[in-house]
Amino acid sequence: MTKRRLSERQIDRIRAIQTRRQQRFTADSDLEPELTASGAPEAGRVMVRYGANLAVETSAGQLVHCLVRSNVGQPVCGDEVIWQRIADGQGVVTALQPRRTELSRPDFNNQPKALAANLTQLVILLAPEPEPSGYLIDQYLVAAERIGVEALIVGNKMDVLTDPAAFQQRFAHYPALGYRTFWTSVHAVASLAALRTALADQVSVLVGQSGVGKSSLIKTLLPDREIQIGRLSQATGLGRHTTSATTCYQLAGGGALIDSPGVRSFRLGTLARSELQAGFRDFRPYLGQCRFADCRHDQEPDCAIRAAVATGAIAAVRLDNFHHLLRTI
Ligand SMILES: Nc1nc2c(ncn2[C@@H]2O[C@H](COP(=O)(O)OP(=O)(O)OP(=O)(O)O)[C@@H](O)[C@H]2O)c(=O)[nH]1
Ligand SMILES: [Mg+2]
Ligand SMILES: [Zn+2]
Numbered sequence: 577m578t579k580r581r582l583s584e585r586q587i588d589r590i591r592a593i594q595t596r597r598q599q600r601f602t603a604d605s606d607l608e609p610e611l612t613a614s615g616a617p618e619a620g621r622v623m624v625r626y627g628a629n630l631a632v633e634t635s636a637g638q639l640v641h642c643l644v645r646s647n648v649g650q651p652v653c654g655d656e657v658i659w660q661r662i663a664d665g666q667g668v669v670t671a672l673q674p675r676r677t678e679l680s681r682p683d684f685n686n687q688p689k690a691l692a693a694n695l696t697q698l699v700i701l702l703a704p705e706p707e708p709s710g711y712l713i714d715q716y717l718v719a720a721e722r723i724g725v726e727a728l729i730v731g732n733k734m735d736v737l738t739d740p741a742a743f744q745q746r747f748a749h750y751p752a753l754g755y756r757t758f759w760t761s762v763h764a765v766a767s768l769a770a771l772r773t774a775l776a777d778q779v780s781v782l783v784g785q786s787g788v789g790k791s792s793l794i795k796t797l798l799p800d801r802e803i804q805i806g807r808l809s810q811a812t813g814l815g816r817h818t819t820s821a822t823t824c825y826q827l828a829g830g831g832a833l834i835d836s837p838g839v840r841s842f843r844l845g846t847l848a849r850s851e852l853q854a855g856f857r858d859f860r861p862y863l864g865q866c867r868f869a870d871c872r873h874d875q876e877p878d879c880a881i882r883a884a885v886a887t888g889a890i891a892a893v894r895l896d897n898f899h900h901l902l903r904t905i
Contacts, residue, residue: 615661617670622655622693624823630669632659633826642667652678653822653834654693654779677723679781682845692781692822692834697726699775701784701793703733704743709785711897713747715844716783717755718855718901728756728774732789735761749891753858762789762796772797776827781834794833798825847905856898858890874899 620632623639630642630651642659644651649672651657658671677695680688698720702708713729720727729750734740744759751757758771775797782790825833844852849872853859859881867878873895884890 615667617658617660620657620659620667620669621824622651622653622657623825624653624821625651626821630657632657632667632669637826640665640667642669644669648672650690652690652693653824654695654781654832656694677725679719679723680845681843686846688845691836692824695723695725695779695781695834696831697728697775697778697780698723699728699730699780699782701730701732701782701788701790702747703731703785703788704737705733706785706787708746710893711900712785713750714856714894714897715901717857718844718852721855721857722851726756728758728771728780730758730760730771730793732760732762732793734759734767735763749894760793762792765796768793768796775831775833776829777831779832779834781822781836783836786837791835794825794835797833798827844901844905849902849905852901852905853898856894858884858894859898862890872899872902 618634620634620640620642623631623633625631628643630644632640632642634640640659640661642657645668648657648669651669651672655675656673657669658673659667659669661667675690675693677693678690679692679695679698680690683689698716700713700716700720702713717727729747731744731747734743737743740759747757756774758774760767760771762768782794784790820837822837823835825835827833849870853863853873862880862884865880866873866876868876871879871881873879873881881890881895885892885895
């Protein structure tokens, strides 16, 4: 009896899914003829994507609500596209330009899925509150090394600390590795000057735990952000909570800041151990020098990485985080 009822419920669920799919199919086929473009092809950049809806910024700086021709692929925030006007303020994306770089994460099939395109920098935010997760910074650093873009580390909310120097000391090994590090507070505009310079003319994706202040920082750096949010919402007719979707904001002097929904949206995909350790730039001088070629830098004798940790050449916390990440990939 229980079994039968369950299977009826399953049938109901399958029926519901099929109905949804059919509705979607009808909607799509209603849509396609409308996507017959009238305007000439133009270049644009994807500012935000909500499902099938894109806000594309034109070269004249206007936002156009675009749908995507089904053969185009999946444009994401930061993508350069070709679009054509179909009505006032409405367009269709007809081509996706090749990406120079992309930040991706594995989807449910463990296939890489792009989150943002054409970034030139990864800006990793941390703060005293929420308490920094041990391995997260290193995970983002591995991602940046793999993409081949620079990583900047920003310690935000310095205003909440009575002893900022003690907090900063916990991260002192990063500047020693050549990662530029900034200490900021959105409540102290002067603290943002150096970061502002480092962001100019770059396409920076801001990443980090939820609540570290990614959106607040962008808002402080771009005082007209409210207007931009308004424009994006108008263009898509959807959504005001921009941090639920990766969103691109143009910098006045050139470049852009991309706000991401934080750590929820990111993890490393399937990586070989060799690829993971190559993402630790401090390990590189020692790779290939362990006694065993497949050394995990754990209990093995004559491990060059552990020897470097013993002399202080590699920070012990980096090796701990490597081992943690090794278990997750
Ligand atoms: N004291 C202090 N609070 C800050 C600072 N920056 C941000 N906050 C506060 O921290 C909270 C979270 O800020 P958000 O900007 O929403 O954080 P986020 O990183 O965008 O978070 P998600 O969108 O959830 O990933 C808000 O209440 C901000 O007001 C800062 O420099 N100092
Ligand atoms: Mg946010
Ligand atoms: Zn080793």
